Amino acid sequence: MARVLLVEPFHGGSHGAWANSLVRHSRHEVVLVSHPGTFWRWRMRGAALTLAEATREAVAVHGVPDVVLVSGMVDLAGWLGLTRRFLGDPPVVLYLHENQLLHPLSPNQRADDEFPLVNWRGMAAADQVWFNSAFQRDGLLAALPALLDRAPDLTHAAFLPGVAGSCYVVPVGVELADVPRRTVGVDASGVPLVLWNQRWDHDKNPTAVFNSLGRLAEEGVPFAVAVAGENERVDPREFTEAQDHLGDRVVQFGFLDRPDYVDLLGRCDVVVSAAHHEFFGIAVVEALAAGCVPVLPDRLSYPELVGDRAGVALYPDGGLTARLREVLADLDGWRERVAGLDEDIRRFDVRTVVADYDDRLEALAAVGPPRASH
Numbered sequence: 001m002a003r004v005l006l007v008e009p010f011h012g013g014s015h016g017a018w019a020n021s022l023v024r025h026s027r028h029e030v031v032l033v034s035h036p037g038t039f040w041r042w043r044m045r046g047a048a049l050t051l052a053e054a055t056r057e058a059v060a061v062h063g064v065p066d067v068v069l070v071s072g073m074v075d076l077a078g079w080l081g082l083t084r085r086f087l088g089d090p091p092v093v094l095y096l097h098e099n100q101l102l103h104p105l106s107p108n109q110r111a112d113d114e115f116p117l118v119n120w121r122g123m124a125a126a127d128q129v130w131f132n133s134a135f136q137r138d139g140l141l142a143a144l145p146a147l148l149d150r151a152p153d154l155t156h157a158a159f160l161p162g163v164a165g166s167c168y169v170v171p172v173g174v175e176l177a178d179v180p181r182r183t184v185g186v187d188a189s190g191v192p193l194v195l196w197n198q199r200w201d202h203d204k205n206p207t208a209v210f211n212s213l214g215r216l217a218e219e220g221v222p223f224a225v226a227v228a229g230e231n232e233r234v235d236p237r238e239f240t241e242a243q244d245h246l247g248d249r250v251v252q253f254g255f256l257d258r259p260d261y262v263d264l265l266g267r268c269d270v271v272v273s274a275a276h277h278e279f280f281g282i283a284v285v286e287a288l289a290a291g292c293v294p295v296l297p298d299r300l301s302y303p304e305l306v307g308d309r310a311g312v313a314l315y316p317d318g319g320l321t322a323r324l325r326e327v328l329a330d331l332d333g334w335r336e337r338v339a340g341l342d343e344d345i346r347r348f349d350v351r352t353v354v355a356d357y358d359d360r361l362e363a364l365a366a367v368g369p370p371r372a373s374h
Contacts, residue, residue, distance in 0.1 A: 002365040003029045005058065005065035005090075009047045009074035012037015013199070013230060014172070014282050015097060019071070021173050025354040028361060031062045040073055044100075044118050048075040052082035064088045066365035072096040076122030091364040094126035097172070097279065099140050101147060104203045104277045116147055120156070123163050128364065130170040132280040135301040137167055170357065173350030174285045178258075180266035182291025182342060192331050193251065194324075195268040195292060197228040197261075197283045198275065200236050204229075208274035210242035212321040216328065217246055223328050226252035226264055229283065265290035270327055273297065274320055281305055288345040293334045295324050307344065312337045 004026065008019040011034035023030045033054045035047055051074060059065075068090050070076050076094055080087075100115035119140075123129045131137035141164050148157045194213065198204040213225060225246055227239065231254070243250050252264055271287035271294055278284075278300040285305065288294060296302045298314035306313040312334075315323035327334045346352075 001028050002066040002362050003031065003063060004361055005055065005068045006030050006032045007051060007055065007068065007070040007074070007079070008032065008034040009043045009051060009071060010037045010040055011035060015071055015073070017175065017282070018097070018172055021175060021350040022069075022354065022357065025173070025350055027358050029062075031058050031065065033058050041115075043073050044075060044115055047073075048078035048082055052079055055079075055083050056086055059086055065090050067361050068092045069361065070094055070122075070126075072099065072119060072122060074122075075118050077125040080125055089368075091127045091368060092125070093128045093130055093361070093364065094122050095130045095132075095170070096136065096140075097132055099136065099279075101143050102136070102139050102277075102279075113147060113150065120144065120147065123167075124156070124159055127166065128360075129163070129167045131167065132170070132172045133301045133304055134169045135304055136279040137169055141167065168360075170360065171348055171353055172280050172282060173353035173357070174282050174289075174348045176286070176289050176346055176349040177351065178262050179286055179289045180262065181289075182266075191222040191224050192269040192328050193224045193226055193267055194270045194272055194328075195226045195228070195264070195287055196272055197226075197287060198273065199229050199283075200231040200239060203275065203277035205274040205276050206242075207238045208320060209272055210238060210245075212272075212274075212324055213249075214242070214245050215321055216325055217249060219325075221325060221328055223249065223270075224251045225249050226268060227254070228252060228256055228261060228264060230255050265292075268292050269331060270295055270324070272320075272324060273302070275300060278302065285345055285348050289342055289349075291335075291342045293327055293331065293338055294341070295320070295327055305345065306338075306341060309338055309341050309344075313341065 006019055006022060008015055011019060016037055019032055019034065023032050033051060035043060035051065070092065072094055099119045101119060144160055145157060148155055148160065196209050243253050256264060265286060268287065269292060271284060271292040273284060273296045281301050284296065294306060294313045296314050298310065298316055302314055303310045
């Protein structure tokens with residue numbers, strides 16, 4: 001058994017769930033050092049120092065780790081410099097839930113290389129870089145040359161092949177033990193229940209989903225709607241407008257605690273997304289595991305999630321309303337088309353995934369840091 005130092009700069013939402021699951025399920029001794037999941041820009045700019053101090057305290061109590069796993073919302077290179085006197089030289093893994101080079105800008109953001117370069121320096125400093133999906137890994141490696149070429153001199157481009165050789169896909173583990181398998185057909189109201197369960201933010205493109213639901217409601221198509229997920233918006237206007245427009249069709253609106261959320265999953269029939277950005281898709285995995293029929297774009301990480309069912313599970317750009325109309329008109333037929341997906345998606349159950357994490361971390365702890373390869 002190895003001692004793993006797990007550093008999570010943004011312990012909230014999916015990041016916090018990921019860290020807690022590793023602590024709970026790993027066969028190793030996992031020592032968690034974290035900051036609250038707020039003020040992500042300050043985490044990337046300033047958390048290296050405060051996390052280093054927290055690490056000093058953790059090492060004093062638990063001892064020097066055999067291997068370190070650091071979540072990506074921090075200046076890893078800076079953190080390593082600040083911990084060098086007491087951490088020793090354990091192998092270091094950078095885990096990228098997301099990256100700032102490919103993440104869509106919010107309406108009040110301007111393009112800036114500061115945070116993408118934080119990600120890049122962390123990749124260069126780590127012994128291995130783990131991505132939650134091949135979609136994210138391949139996209140970032142394809143985009144990095146343009147970022148590095150913007151340097152005025154002393155470009156880092158020559159370091160990219162070595163870093164790319166240390167990149168691996170290690171999916172997020174999702175807590176699925178309490179997610180029910182499908183046992184019923186439709187909601188108690190007698191109409192299909194459509195679920196939108198993503199984070200309430202611009203990059204999830206809720207407007208497209210609500211517009212499609214609104215059109216189908218005007219056509220008289222029978223369905224009910226459940227809107228869940230965390231609200232990160234100061235003014236979620238499109239949500240409140242959609243709630244007013246859809247009226248009594250809305251049977252759930254807003255964030256739920258885990259027991260109520262799991263109960264909702266068991267009652268939903270269809271999960272829908274129109275996201276502009278999805279590096280993995282925990283909420284979608286949960287809904288698919290519960291037996292929801294997917295109405296998802298044929299891009300981003302979704303083809304990776306649904307595998308060989310992509311041809312029937314995903315819709316082309318511009319096809320959301322048409323696909324949703326087809327699914328709602330023939331729900332049983334679409335269930336047959338995606339049969340088995342609910343069990344296949346459970347390959348992401350944390351109890352399965354954590355074994356891969358543990359094996360990889362144990363192997364790294366055994367051989368030590370191969371930084372010379374960079």
